[in-house]
Amino acid sequence: MPDIMTEPTTTTSSGMPTSLLSSAQLDTTTIEAVLDLAAKMRSDWPAPKRTLENRAIALVFEKPSLRTRTSFDIGLSRLGATVSYLDQSASPLGDRESIKDFTMTLERYADAIVARVRRHSALVEMERHASVPIVNALSDLEHPCQALGDALTIRTVYGRLKGVKVAYIGDGNNVCNSLMLTMAAMGATVTIVAPSAYEPEPSILSLARERAEEAGGAVHLRTDPDAIAAHDVVYTDTWVSMGSESERDERVEAFQRYRVTKDSMNRASVGGKCPSFMHCLPAFRGVEVDDEVMDGPGSLVYEQAENRMHAQNALLTMLLSTNTHKNGANP
Ligand code: CP
Numbered sequence: 001m002p003d004i005m006t007e008p009t010t011t012t013s014s015g016m017p018t019s020l021l022s023s024a025q026l027d028t029t030t031i032e033a034v035l036d037l038a039a040k041m042r043s044d045w046p047a048p049k050r051t052l053e054n055r056a057i058a059l060v061f062e063k064p065s066l067r068t069r070t071s072f073d074i075g076l077s078r079l080g081a082t083v084s085y086l087d088q089s090a091s092p093l094g095d096r097e098s099i100k101d102f103t104m105t106l107e108r109y110a111d112a113i114v115a116r117v118r119r120h121s122a123l124v125e126m127e128r129h130a131s132v133p134i135v136n137a138l139s140d141l142e143h144p145c146q147a148l149g150d151a152l153t154i155r156t157v158y159g160r161l162k163g164v165k166v167a168y169i170g171d172g173n174n175v176c177n178s179l180m181l182t183m184a185a186m187g188a189t190v191t192i193v194a195p196s197a198y199e200p201e202p203s204i205l206s207l208a209r210e211r212a213e214e215a216g217g218a219v220h221l222r223t224d225p226d227a228i229a230a231h232d233v234v235y236t237d238t239w240v241s242m243g244s245e246s247e248r249d250e251r252v253e254a255f256q257r258y259r260v261t262k263d264s265m266n267r268a269s270v271g272g273k274c275p276s277f278m279h280c281l282p283a284f285r286g287v288e289v290d291d292e293v294m295d296g297p298g299s300l301v302y303e304q305a306e307n308r309m310h311a312q313n314a315l316l317t318m319l320l321s322t323n324t325h326k327n328g329a330n331p
């Protein structure tokens with residue numbers, strides 16, 4: 001396991017962690033509870049219970065975002081929170097002042113800090129100094145809020161997560177890591193299909209396998225693109241994540257056989273039924289996935305984008321109701 005994941009993290013008696021840096025911090029029962037509340041909030045939308053009245057949330061982004069930024073901003077505002085966006089794209093965390101000073105200042109204003117960072121270690125450093133929850137809004141290693149929204153999407157379509165067969169094809173990246181950890185904990189069968197040089201982080205893979213074993217699921221690793229056959233869901237993500245743009249040409253070449261096309265979706269069918277297609281977005285149409293699939297009848301990509309918001313609303317509500325923290329008040 002990478003050191004950055006082995007940092008001590010606190011869990012409350014309810015099973016809810018005090019911060020969410022990694023999907024590994026959420027056990028089966030806690031994921032179920034987040035999804036249940038998210039589904040309730042979705043059914044109450046656009047007037048969910050104002051669970052975050054008088055709360056202030058800081059959104060700290062070192063990288064661009066459409067979905068994450070907007071879904072946190074609008075979603076949390078609808079719950080009554082004040083949301084403040086800090087664009088850190090021109091001033092990486094730790095450059096202008098130490099991450100300690102940054103965090104300990106920000107928590108005097110905000111009840112929680114949601115951060116999209118270049119390096120996962122920045123989140124770990126923030127959490128070390130914070131007395132308010134830190135939420136990973138994407139790091140180089142994980143994207144846990146995405147995985148919660150995706151689990152909600154799959155549960156909505158299939159009525160369950162246990163036993164659902166999910167194939168993730170492409171880069172074994174942050175989205176892949178969090179999806180695998182989350183779906184494994186829910187007893188799904190997850191097949192990761194990636195070229196050998198782009199497999200997921202081995203320690204995360206082995207943790208996901210342990211979680212799957214406990215939950216009655218399985219995690220398989222394959223290199224053959226045809227291994228997506230007979231799955232309920234085919235999931236892919238960009239081949240060139242934010243931060244790896246300098247590797248674009250070699251990546252595009254390495255992943256050519258892993259593009260999701262109408263033909264590959266037909267080959268993945270179960271009993272003549274075409275699988276659902278998922279992508280966290282942004283998608284590069286015609287690169288990792290064809291238009292026919294993105295716009296096809298099985299595409300869930302916009303449901304995923306919406307469910308991000310409900311899952312995050314539930315997550316922040318639970319984090320802020322189970323954690324005691326300073327809430328900006330001087331002792
Ligand atoms: N899926 C996702 O996180 O999208 P953004 O990068 O637009 O936030």
Ligand code: NVA
Pocket residue numbers: 138173174175237238240241242280281282
């Ligand atoms: N893997 C992608 C996800 C974007 C939401 C990236 O890190 O850029």
